[in-house]
Amino acid sequence: MSLKDRVYFCPSCKDPLTIVYDDRELKERAEVGFHGKGVWRYASFLPFKGDEEKISLNEGDTPLHVSVNIFRELKLSFLAFKNEGLNPTASFKDRGMTVATTRAKQIGSKVVACASTGNTAASCAAYASRANMLCAVVVPEGQIAFGKLAQSIAHGAKIIKVKGNFDDALETLLKLCEENEKIYLMNSVNPFRLEGQKTVGFEIWEQMGRKMPDWISIPVGNAGNITALWKGIKELKGTKLADKVPRLLGVQAEGASPIADAFHKGLDVIRPIESPTTIATAIRIGKPASWRRALKAVRESRGYMVKVSDEEIVEAQKVLARKEGIFVEPASASSLAGLKKALDLGVIEKGSSVVAILTGHGLKDPEAAQRLSYEEVSVKPDPPELAKVLRI
Numbered sequence: 001m002s003l004k005d006r007v008y009f010c011p012s013c014k015d016p017l018t019i020v021y022d023d024r025e026l027k028e029r030a031e032v033g034f035h036g037k038g039v040w041r042y043a044s045f046l047p048f049k050g051d052e053e054k055i056s057l058n059e060g061d062t063p064l065h066v067s068v069n070i071f072r073e074l075k076l077s078f079l080a081f082k083n084e085g086l087n088p089t090a091s092f093k094d095r096g097m098t099v100a101t102t103r104a105k106q107i108g109s110k111v112v113a114c115a116s117t118g119n120t121a122a123s124c125a126a127y128a129s130r131a132n133m134l135c136a137v138v139v140p141e142g143q144i145a146f147g148k149l150a151q152s153i154a155h156g157a158k159i160i161k162v163k164g165n166f167d168d169a170l171e172t173l174l175k176l177c178e179e180n181e182k183i184y185l186m187n188s189v190n191p192f193r194l195e196g197q198k199t200v201g202f203e204i205w206e207q208m209g210r211k212m213p214d215w216i217s218i219p220v221g222n223a224g225n226i227t228a229l230w231k232g233i234k235e236l237k238g239t240k241l242a243d244k245v246p247r248l249l250g251v252q253a254e255g256a257s258p259i260a261d262a263f264h265k266g267l268d269v270i271r272p273i274e275s276p277t278t279i280a281t282a283i284r285i286g287k288p289a290s291w292r293r294a295l296k297a298v299r300e301s302r303g304y305m306v307k308v309s310d311e312e313i314v315e316a317q318k319v320l321a322r323k324e325g326i327f328v329e330p331a332s333a334s335s336l337a338g339l340k341k342a343l344d345l346g347v348i349e350k351g352s353s354v355v356a357i358l359t360g361h362g363l364k365d366p367e368a369a370q371r372l373s374y375e376e377v378s379v380k381p382d383p384p385e386l387a388k389v390l391r392i
């Protein structure tokens, strides 16, 4: 079917729409190559002609930190962290938001909206400000981290708190968008979001010297990001730019793991979780919109899904911050927690090369940092007393 302005789901299978390029088109796109920086470096693989106004905050180009300490303990030949927390609004969402907001501008939208556990909202609000659009963010009341809410406040979004969880917020907004033509939906069911988000795979491949790792570990919530990552990887492989594809390790929190559960039961449908729970509020999602595409991605890649407990997430957050110098929010740390689990299970072999995607910055959720063990003492403003507590 053709891509209409405000159609997000396939009328027959009800899945979110995906933008598909045929083989000939992909080949032509690959011949154009990659130019410039960030997400728009990969414009030849994005669904635009090139003459539209780009709404950008210089997203993408995030560092791939090669592990200096953890990789040894995990007995990996190579481990690197793709630090998506260093995007303009401090999460991976900006990759998709630059593309979707550019599309919103192209079709003349004045109002954009999203349901969110916080990061999509922050990103949507920032890009809407830049594009002179009104932005409404629909969030689960009392369930989003304050750093993220602060961003939506700062960017002047209309903040609507739903008495319910993320799934309730998304369902409510989707129903409204079916009836109201004015709102352009910025959730990852908008296919333009995934086009931007797929560029993380392109960047990893380029940063590794045009090579793919054996595995990529990625947190899974609403499941847009893993779907996008796999789409990008397949496009690179389809054009023969990449010579191999990595296996995907999808990581969910134990209390919010419908996709991991379906994977382990060998099912082709998920059983939604009515009241998802986890300290990783970003991925506290029980009815992921892109579950079918995520399951397919993991299976096609010969990958695996793991579930991690809140304790394992907190431990991974601590290890990343204290052994690699990278401060991430809990959902992001789940990619390391999941990697550890997959190694323990023998799913990922020792000696493998792995990239773990860290999706959001630690400052997003300052309260979560207080769960980490730490030492704190108060002193009078007195040097000897300071020396005493420092034991030097």
Ligand code: F0G
Pocket (backbone or CB within 6 Å): 091, 115, 116, 117, 118, 119, 120, 121, 188, 219, 220, 221, 222, 223, 224, 225, 226, 282, 283, 329, 331, 332, 359, 360
């Ligand atoms: N990590 C972080 C930090 C996130 O904010 C999200 C999703 C994910 C991982 C999972 O990505 O949903 O594409 O599978 N956050 C959404 C939001 C739901 O509203 O900010 P996903």
